[in-house]
Amino acid sequence: xxxxxSDILQSxxxxxxxxxxxxxEQFQGSDNAVSPKEIELRFDQIDRITxxxxxxxxxxxxxxxxxxxxxxxxxxxxxxxKCDEGHHHDDHVHFHCNDCGNTFCVEDVEVPYIKTPPKxxxxxxxxVMNGTCEKCQ
Amino acid sequence: xxxxxSDILQSxxxxxxxxxxxxxEQFQGSDNAVSPKEIELRFDQIDRITxxxxxxxxxxxxxxxxxxxxxxxxxxxxxxxKCDEGHHHDDHVHFHCNDCGNTFCVEDVEVPYIKTPPKxxxxxxxxVMNGTCEKCQ
DNA sequence: ATGATAATTGCAACAGCGTTGCAAAGGATG
DNA sequence: CATCCTTTGCAACGCTGTTGCAATTATCAT
Numbered sequence: 490x491x492x493x494x495s496d497i498l499q500s501x502x503x504x505x506x507x508x509x510x511x512x513x514e515q516f517q518g519s520d521n522a523v524s525p526k527e528i529e530l531r532f533d534q535i536d537r538i539t540x541x542x543x544x545x546x547x548x549x550x551x552x553x554x555x556x557x558x559x560x561x562x563x564x565x566x567x568x569x570x571k572c573d574e575g576h577h578h579d580d581h582v583h584f585h586c587n588d589c590g591n592t593f594c595v596e597d598v599e600v601p602y603i604k605t606p607p608k609x610x611x612x613x614x615x616x617v618m619n620g621t622c623e624k625c626q
Numbered sequence: 627x628x629x630x631x632s633d634i635l636q637s638x639x640x641x642x643x644x645x646x647x648x649x650x651e652q653f654q655g656s657d658n659a660v661s662p663k664e665i666e667l668r669f670d671q672i673d674r675i676t677x678x679x680x681x682x683x684x685x686x687x688x689x690x691x692x693x694x695x696x697x698x699x700x701x702x703x704x705x706x707x708k709c710d711e712g713h714h715h716d717d718h719v720h721f722h723c724n725d726c727g728n729t730f731c732v733e734d735v736e737v738p739y740i741k742t743p744p745k746x747x748x749x750x751x752x753x754v755m756n757g758t759c760e761k762c763q
Numbered sequence: 764a765t766g767a768t769a770a771t772t773g774c775a776a777c778a779g780c781g782t783t784g785c786a787a788a789g790g791a792t793g
Numbered sequence: 794c795a796t797c798c799t800t801t802g803c804a805a806c807g808c809t810g811t812t813g814c815a816a817t818t819a820t821c822a823t
Contacts, residue, residue, distance in 0.1 A: 503770095504770065504771070504818085504819055504820075505819090506770090506771065506772080506818080506819075508771085508772075509771095525809080525810085526808090526809085536772070536773055536774085537773095537809090537810090538772085538773070538774080538810085538811080538812095539771080539772055539773065541809090541810060541811080542771085542772085542811095543771095557694060557696050557698075559694050559752060561694070561700070562809095563698070563809095582740070582742075584746060584748075587749070595742065595743065595746070597743060598740060598741065598742055598743070599741075600740075601738045601740055603719070603735060603737075603738055603753070603755075604735065604736075605719075605732065605735055605755065606732065606734060606735070608759075608760040608763075609721060609732070609755070609757060609758070609759060609760065610757045610758040610759075610763060611721075611755045611756070611757040612724070612756050612757040612758070613755065613756040613757065614753065614754075614755050614756075615696060615753070615754045615755075615756070616740070616751065616752070616753050617751075617752045617754075618740075618742065618746070618748045618750065618751050618752075619748070619749050619750040619751075619752070620746060620747045620748040620749040620750065621746070621747040621749070622745075622746060622747075623745040623746065626745075626747060640799095641789090641790070641791085641799065641800070643789085643790090643799090643800065643801085645800085645801080646800095662780085662781090663779090663780085673801070673802055673803085674780090674781090674802095675781085675782080675783095675801085675802070675803080676800080676801055676802065678780090678781060678782080679782095679800085679801085680800095699780095700780095764823100765822100765823085766821105766822095766823085767820105767821090767822085767823095768819105768820085768821080768822100769818105769819090769820080769821100770817105770818085770819075770820090771816105771817080771818070771819085772815105772816080772817065772818080773814105773815095773816085773817090774813105774814090774815090774816100775812105775813090775814090776811100776812085776813085777810105777811080777812080777813100778809105778810090778811075778812100779808105779809090779810090779811100780807105780808085780809085780810105781806105781807090781808085781809105782805105782806080782807080782808100783804105783805090783806080783807100784803105784804090784805090784806100785802105785803090785804090786801105786802095786803090787800105787801080787802085787803100788799105788800080788801070788802090789798105789799080789800075789801085790797100790798090790799075790800090791796100791797085791798085791799090792795100792796085792797080792798100793794100793795090793796085793797105
């Protein structure tokens with residue numbers, strides 16, 4: 490009944506506090522995955538610890554998902570559709586541009602079925618591509 | 627002309643020092659990818675900094691490659707065949723077992739061609755699978 | 764509204780990983 | 794043997810992420 494962003498939080502059982510609203514808002518405003526550090530710098534009066542906790546609870550509640558793009562710096566992006574508490578549907582491909590350093594989800598690429606040795610029980614497959622993004626060509 | 631392990635080092639232009647021999651030896655002895663921490667604990671009298679530098683130079687010379695298995699802890703494994711200075715052929719699939727925590731290379735799985743939006747120039751594709759390994763079933 | 768309850772925040776302090784500078788030790792080479 | 798360059802080990806630092814704790818704030822029932 491308030492704004493849509495508050496509603497997202499409340500529907501996940503999280504209180505709509507200023508920090509959370511701000512962080513969530515900037516997730517919606519960007520289509521890149523962002524690192525905790527980037528968020529911290531974007532608002533320069535946010536508490537580092539609170540931010541980490543915010544991201545953690547967002548992840549647990551299925552609001553954002555964590556992306557490991559191979560740079561060593563974890564990034565977060567909003568979950569698109571059916572992410573749920575404790576269950577992420579982030580089986581899409583992630584792309585990391587070596588030029589601009591941005592990382593984003595490639596929605597329109599289908600994750601292929603990969604035939605694996607029958608001895609391995611595969612629960613999840615993560616695919617990260619590196620290269621040059623559209624803007625940097 | 628000495629032992630094969632020394633030869634590997636010398637052929638890459640690295641001196642065969644005790645630390646390097648020990649580290650390289652244990653890479654050959656295991657088919658798992660190992661973290662710096664694990665190596666450090668395995669020999670309990672190795673200097674942390676020296677180990678990091680050793681791994682770095684091994685990686686630069688194409689002796690080992692770094693694996694990011696999504697756990698946040700980097701791991702290293704020996705390069706199999708055609709790795710070269712500054713050029714890693716590590717386009718195989720990596721598997722991380724959620725039970726035993728081991729990570730290893732799945733040699734016999736072919737990395738599929740994945741059709742991507744033409745706007746993206748893909749240079750490298752990393753695939754990490756999670757699940758249960760043979761031993762842990 | 765008001766007060767009780769529980770969640771959230773912010774600070775201090777800490778732990779772990781990885782890096783750099785620098786001096787000492789060790790091999791290679793002439 | 795003397796020199797030079799590589800490698801090592803120590804000290805110190807920076808960054809990321811965590812925990813404990815007290816203060817604050819939102820929620821909910823009354």
